[in-house]
Amino acid sequence: MDWVPVALVVALAMGFTYTNGFHDAANAIATSVSTRALTPKIALGLAATMNLLGGFAGVRVAQTIGADIISVPMGGAGVAVCAAALVGAICWNMLTWWRGMPSSSSHALIGGLGGAALAAGAAGATVKWQSILDNVLVPMLLSPVLGLLGGFAVMTAILWLFRRSAPGPTARGFRYAQTVSAAAMAFGHGMQDAAKTAGVVALTLVASGHRSPDDLSIPWWVIASSAVVLALGTYAGGWRIIRTLGSRIIDLTPPQGFAAEATAATVLYVATATGAPISTTHAISSAIVGVGATRSAKSVRWGVARSIVIAWVLTFPGAGLAAVVAYELLTLVT
Incomplete structure (x- = not known):
């Protein structure tokens, strides 16, 4: 097969990565912006830079996406599957971004x-159902639980350790600390999300016959392209979702923002080390809810949290249905 169909899929993959960047920019910076630890411009620049660096550290996740989710036939049908999957994911990203939902x-x-x-x-x-169960569904269920419990535990520890500290200096100190926790969160996002697109491109190269099915390595140019485009998308920002995560779930304080970011970053690092492709959105959203619950259950706007959960539940079938339509259209025109 010539390179033209492959180049088109790579272009779609980079388009998805760009939407991923501005769709998920909120994951790294919403808490820091809402607590005024960082200005929006500085926060976006920091997140973009750390996304770029993190993109080079997520090869295991890329291998999971490229080899353990689906198998595709060789030739045009396999390339069409990859293209349709990316179209479906882009459509869902744009819909949820328009609605301001952090899916x-x-x-x-x-x-x-x-x-x-x-x-x-x-x-x-x-579809490799057993692999999806082990590598996707189980981590998908565990990561929000860990984020919720971790956020609650970290915030409880902060409240106890700083119980006699003056509120003003404590808040200023945690605003500085949020620079570190936001950077860690953005690095984890880069490790996870740049790698996922790279895995789809690697799968396309196998389907088109340009790489051996037994070669699990990810080409350096694929990783680099994904990392750069993700960083550019992140710098573009996704303000609708930033507002949802940063202020609509709870009114965050600097200590709460730090606790949520530190918890979510830890969950991301552990998942990446095991090759599990988890959601950065799940990690930070659940951590924010866990942090807020230490104040009181009433401080969490459960209606907003419920809407986010509904978006999570609809993501698999919504993107999957869009991909089915895209595949059928591709087979009609090719």
Whole structure:
């Protein structure tokens, strides 16, 4: 197969990565902006830089996406599956961004892959259900629980350790600390989300015959391209979602912002070390809720949290259905 179809899929992959960047920029900076620890411009610059660096550290996640979610037939049908998956994920990202809902770009991509593979079943594509259970669904359920409990525990520890400290100096100190925690969160986002797109491009290279199916390595130019485009998308920002995470769930204080970011970053690092493609949105959203619950259950705006959970639940079928439609349209025009 020539490089033209592959180049088109790579372009779609970079388009998805860009939407991922501005869709998920809120994950890294919403808490820091809402507590005024960082100005929006500085926060976006920091997040973009750390996304870029983190993108080079998530190869294990890329290998999971590229080899353990679906299998595709060789030739045009396999390339079409990858293209349709990316179209489905982009459509879902744009819809949830428009609605201001912090859904998971990662799960949109995985849902797109699954939907496209099901649509192409007659052509030889298959969904690796057991691998999805082990590598996607179990981490998907565990990461919000860990974020919720971790956020609650970290914030409880902060409240106890600083119980006799003056509120003003304490708040200023945690605003400085949030620079570190926001950077850590953005680095973790880069490790996870740049790698996922890289995995789809690697799968496309295998389907098109440009790489061996036994070669699990990810080409350096794929990792670099994903990291750069993710950073550019992050710098563009996604202010609708930033407002949701930063102020609509709870009114964050600097200590709470630090606790949420530190907790979410830790969850991301552990998941990346195991190769599990988890959602950065799930990690930070659940950590924010856990942090807020230390104040009182009433301080959390549960209606907003419920809307976010609904968006999470709809992500797999929504992106998958869009990918099915995209695959059927591609088969009609090719």
